[in-house]
Amino acid sequence: LYTYDTGRYPVEPELEFRDADGKTVDDPQEEDFLAKCPAADITGVSGVSEEFVKAYIEYASNVNNNITGNYYRLERIMVQDSTILKRIRYAIAGLGWASSRGEELRGIDFGRFAELGGGYYYCDLVFTVDTLGTKDVVTTENGVKIIFLKAEDGSFLINALSSF
DSSP states (O other), rough: OOOOOTTTTTOOOOOOOOOOSOEEEEOGGGGGGGGGOOOHHHHHHHHHHHHHHHHHHHHHOOTSHHHHHHHHHHHHHHOOOOOOHHHHHHHHGGGGOOOOOOEEEEEEEEEEEEEEEEEEEEEEEEEEEEEOHHHHHHHHEEEEEEEEETTTTTTEEEEEEEEE
């Protein structure tokens, strides 16, 4: 966080936004300041994202009654000791209460991809799931923003995740 002090006489600030080339941007949008993600990295990030969504649905629903196996499928695609991996590990105890009788992934809609620098990448997506519960099928849409770290071997690991 930054603190700005305008002194005793506050004035209306004059803001100017510039892109990576130094050109003035009149109507700035988030995309104007995100580095474009190379096609090969988009392929890698989207592949891990799809793997994550499928594994996360099994993990959260525990429909296959394999809490430990479901956890390890997620662990292998996450940065070790990351906050998100710890959150997933600590949630295991509550999964015995999951009452799903079946899950079907209906689709994944990808939003933005960006290269953040330092080996980090960003992706946001929305996935739709049909859940067979105690009464009937319920369809939910789930939005997630994911930060990936590119490993030395070129693979992508999930470092952080946030729902939206």
